[in-house]
Amino acid sequence: MSALLGIDYGATHTKMLLVDGAHGDGPVVARESVRTGKLEELAESVRTFTAGRAVARFGITVAGTLDERSGVVGRSANMPWLDGVSPARTLTDLVGIPGVAVQDGVATAAAEAALGAGRxxxxxxxxxxxxxxxxxxxxxxxxxxxxxxxxxxxxxxxxxxxxxxxxxxxxxxxxxxxxxxxxxxxxxxxxxxxxxxxxxxxxxxxxxxxxxxxxxxxxxxxxxxxxxxxxxxxxxxxxxxxxxxxxxxxxxxxxxxxxxxxxxxxxxxxxxxxxxAELGVWAGAHGAVLSAAEAPHQGSPSGLAAATCGSPRPAGG
Ligand SMILES: [Zn+2]
Missing domain, CATH: 3.30.420.40 (ATPase, nucleotide binding domain)
Incomplete structure (x- = not known):
């Protein structure tokens, strides 16, 4: 079974979470926290973390303003290397996995609502x-x-x-x-x-x-x-x-x-x-997983405020 990868890309630490299944609410198969680096370093961490595992999509949180349509970061006060960049697209190019970006507060709230104290x-x-x-x-x-x-x-x-x-x-x-x-x-x-x-x-x-x-x-x-x-x-x-x-x-x-x-x-x-709240410091990573699960449906009005990048695979493809 393939998994979804959630990346909570924080200013000091980056949390990565691998969840089985296609809906984002499956069992957690692995989790890891690493020191935050620029996107090239993040790509290296993702490769190590996911080695040997089939990952269908990833979601990545953005601590800053995010244009939902383009996936481009407007401004990130603490991670200035993201300004004007589409982190999901860049990471897709580096690791070969399609992904989406989601604003970190949206990810955290959606995770608490769906999987935490609001479930x-x-x-x-x-x-x-x-x-x-x-x-x-x-x-x-x-x-x-x-x-x-x-x-x-x-x-x-x-x-x-x-x-x-x-x-x-x-x-x-x-x-x-x-x-x-x-x-x-x-x-x-x-x-x-x-x-x-x-x-x-x-x-x-x-x-x-x-x-x-x-x-x-x-x-x-x-x-x-x-x-x-x-x-x-x-x-x-x-x-x-x-x-x-x-x-x-x-x-x-x-x-x-x-x-x-x-x-x-x-x-x-x-x-x-x-x-x-129940999910604590992992809420953002869980929300990123949920946005990865939602992403194929972003043509419809439902779903998280996430921005699709890369080339989503057609259902069953
Ligand atoms: Zn005020």
């Missing part, structure tokens, strides 16, 4: 709490990108506060719970002990050791997230909300109190099940 639910909203905040609404396996591709920007719904967001607005959710903002909030609330350069993990460790400012920063962050959960429910009424990402890795301080507060504060809302 079995028709209508899933996925939130990734990282340095920034990404959201995706997935209905029947399809990411609802909106009429202009701009849907899901949950990090930029305005919650409150006085801080200007990177997007230009004041008071976005991201200014209160974005991983890059928690240290700043801690330093504001506790000037003597807070560190504006602290990571989300640092703030959690400080809170666990009893630092009041760190606790307050996390409490405000989880309150903000609770308000966002109510807004998402009011607007979309999803079947389940799934939350993952680095800031969610200490759920006791962030996500769990947000779930509880949302339940307490709900009035007319039909609050859905709210769950922690």
């Amino acid at each position: 079995g639910v028709e209508d899933v909203f996925v939130i990734a709490l990282g340095t920034g905040i990404a959201g995706a609404h997935i209905v029947a396996g399809e990411v609802r990108a909106g009429a202009h591709g701009g849907a899901g920007e949950v990090g930029h719904i305005v919650i409150g506060g006085t801080h200007r967001c990177s997007c230009g607005q004041i008071g976005c959710l991201e200014t209160l719970i974005g991983g890059a903002q928690l240290g700043r909030r801690w330093a504001e609330l506790s000037p003597a002990t807070g560190d504006p350069a602290a990571t989300a993990r640092d703030v959690v460790l400080a809170a666990e050791s009893g630092n009041q400012g760190a606790e307050d920063a996390l409490a405000q962050a989880s309150d903000a997230l609770a308000r966002a959960l109510l807004q998402i429910s009011a607007l979309l009424d999803p079947g389940v909300i799934v939350i993952g990402g680095g800031v969610a890795r200490s759920p006791r301080w962030t996500v769990v109190p947000a779930f509880e507060k949302a339940r307490r504060d709900a009035t007319f809302h039909r609050l859905p099940d709210m769950r922690l």
Whole structure:
């Protein structure tokens, strides 16, 4: 049986996943994480990883903006060698396997919806709490990108506060719970002990050791997230909300109190099940596999926001 290859091409590490079968939900037959290199080095890693195995297609994530039709990367802040390049086409030329590119946030959300905490639910909203905040609404396996591709920007719904967001607005959710903002909030609330350069993990460790400012920063962050959960429910009424990402890795301080507060504060809302993500750091690679599975059908409107490159083999060919 041939397999599908998922490549989560991250700025520091690249995760490769080989899944049996044609649909992307089969058993994982191999997985490996390597240090990220340019596409020629990636091709070498792919050859070593897949040696002796029949691989039908690959999917590769892009950490940056991606033109879905052409598969060309607009801009990748941390991987500038991808700017203006079609990584799937280049890799196809180097390793001789057809493949598709998919935006990394889309891949992660689609994987959580189909294979992780959202599996079995028709209508899933996925939130990734990282340095920034990404959201995706997935209905029947399809990411609802909106009429202009701009849907899901949950990090930029305005919650409150006085801080200007990177997007230009004041008071976005991201200014209160974005991983890059928690240290700043801690330093504001506790000037003597807070560190504006602290990571989300640092703030959690400080809170666990009893630092009041760190606790307050996390409490405000989880309150903000609770308000966002109510807004998402009011607007979309999803079947389940799934939350993952680095800031969610200490759920006791962030996500769990947000779930509880949302339940307490709900009035007319039909609050859905709210769950922690399940696939962890392999979600992007699983999403890349799913995009590889979907790719032959990209002529139709269904499927992931992926871009086909190479020469897809006809069914059964
Ligand atoms: Zn914003």
